[in-house]
Amino acid sequence: QVQLVESGGGVVQPGRSLRLSCTASAFTFSAYSMHWVRQAPGKGLEWVAVIWYDGFHKYYADSVKGRFTISRDNSKNTLFLQLNSLRADDTAVYYCVKDADYWGQGTLVTVSS
Amino acid sequence: NFMLTQPHSVSESPGKTVTISCTRSSGSIANNYVQWYQQRPGSAPTTVIYEDKKRRSGVPDRFSGSIDSSSNSASLTISGLKTEDEADYYCQSYDGSNRGWVFGGGTKVTVL
Numbered sequence: 409q410v411q412l413v414e415s416g417g418g419v420v421q422p423g424r425s426l427r428l429s430c431t432a433s434a435f436t437f438s439a440y441s442m443h444w445v446r447q448a449p450g451k452g453l454e455w456v457a458v459i460w461y462d463g464f465h466k467y468y469a470d471s472v473k474g475r476f477t478i479s480r481d482n483s484k485n486t487l488f489l490q491l492n493s494l495r496a497d498d499t500a501v502y503y504c505v506k507d508a509d510y511w512g513q514g515t516l517v518t519v520s521s
Numbered sequence: 522n523f524m525l526t527q528p529h530s531v532s533e534s535p536g537k538t539v540t541i542s543c544t545r546s547s548g549s550i551a552n553n554y555v556q557w558y559q560q561r562p563g564s565a566p567t568t569v570i571y572e573d574k575k576r577r578s579g580v581p582d583r584f585s586g587s588i589d590s591s592s593n594s595a596s597l598t599i600s601g602l603k604t605e606d607e608a609d610y611y612c613q614s615y616d617g618s619n620r621g622w623v624f625g626g627g628t629k630v631t632v633l
Contacts, residue, residue, distance in 0.1 A: 443622065453558070453566065453611050455622035467620035503565060508556050508613070508622075509577065511565045 410434045410510045414502065417515030420494055430487040430504030430512055438462075438482035440507045444489050446500035447514075456502070457489065472498075494519045523547045525612050525625035532631035537602050541628045543612030544594040553615040555595040557586055560627075561608045569610075570597060599630070607632050 416428040430442070444456040457468045457478040466478050477490040487504050494517075501514040524546040533539045543555065557570040568577045570586035573595065583603075588595045595614075599606055612625040 445622070445624075452609075452627040453560075453613075453624045455613075455624060458621055465620075469619070469621060508571060509568050511558075511567060513565050 410506065412504050412506060412510060412512035414504055414512045414515035417502065417517045419518045419520060421521050422495055422519055424494055426491045426494065426517060428489040428491065428502055428515055428517070430489075432485045432487065432504075432506070435506065435510075437480075437485040442478075442480060442487045442507070443505040444478060444487075445503045445505050445511075446498075447503070448497070448500045451500075454500075459487070491517065496520065522616060522618055523623060525614060525623055527610075527612060527625040527628045529626070530629040530631065532633055533602055534633050535602050535604065538598060538600040539602060539630060541597045541599075541610055541612075541630070542592075542594050543596065543625050544592065545614070549590065550588050550593045550595055550614075551590055553617070555586070555588060556613045557584075557595075557597045558611045558613065559608045560611065566611065602632050604632050606630060 411433045414430045420426050441460050443458045446454050446456050459466045459478045463480050475493045479488045496519050499519045501516050503514045504512045526544045531539050554572045558566040559569045560566040569580045569584050573588050574586040583601045585598045609627045609629050611627045616623045
């Protein structure tokens with residue numbers, strides 16, 4: 409069965425960086441677009457970024473453009489999100505999502521001094 | 522860009538039917554597929570409806586999706602409500618202007 413397992417979250421100071429990973433299994437990872445979606449505490453869902461199946465096309469929400477970078481390693485079935493210049497309002501659970509049908513369990517990023 | 526607007530909450534008794542609306546602010550609701558996600562407390566979202574009206578495998582047929590061009594909205598209907606249906610529900614569609622997704626604000630369903 410499809411599994412998406414995020415890792416890399418934690419507590420980080422404002423202005424610092426963090427790299428999230430999402431390891432996929434039980435489907436042909438290289439054939440699907442992958443998204444990151446986040447959810448601030450007590451708030452709704454916010455789309456963050458998408459990377460197409462081949463890794464060449466990447467698109468971002470305005471709120472993270474220029475600070476976050478999405479990437480993938482199809483040989484390792486892994487999706488990444490590099491978070492730079494982190495701010496307090498980036499505090500959220502970050503989910504990786506396979507093409508609008510499967511979601512991971514999420515990893516919590518807390519930005520605090 | 523466009524927004525998707527959902528009611529903040531709905532409540533109904535077990536066995537009854539609720540319908541959650543998702544209204545698109547600009548552009549036709551029919552332009553892009555709508556998905557619906559269920560998020561139970563403390564859990565990750567799961568997909569219940571994709572491509573406007575298709576049920577994900579394993580989702581009971583008590584859940585149904587539709588779109589209505591006259592009101593420019595999508596709807597999720599849950600019939601025969603069960604306590605296990607208590608959750609937040611989010612609609613989502615594709616935004617061609619930034620090649621990304623737009624989510625509705627979410628609707629909390631309470632089964633009284």
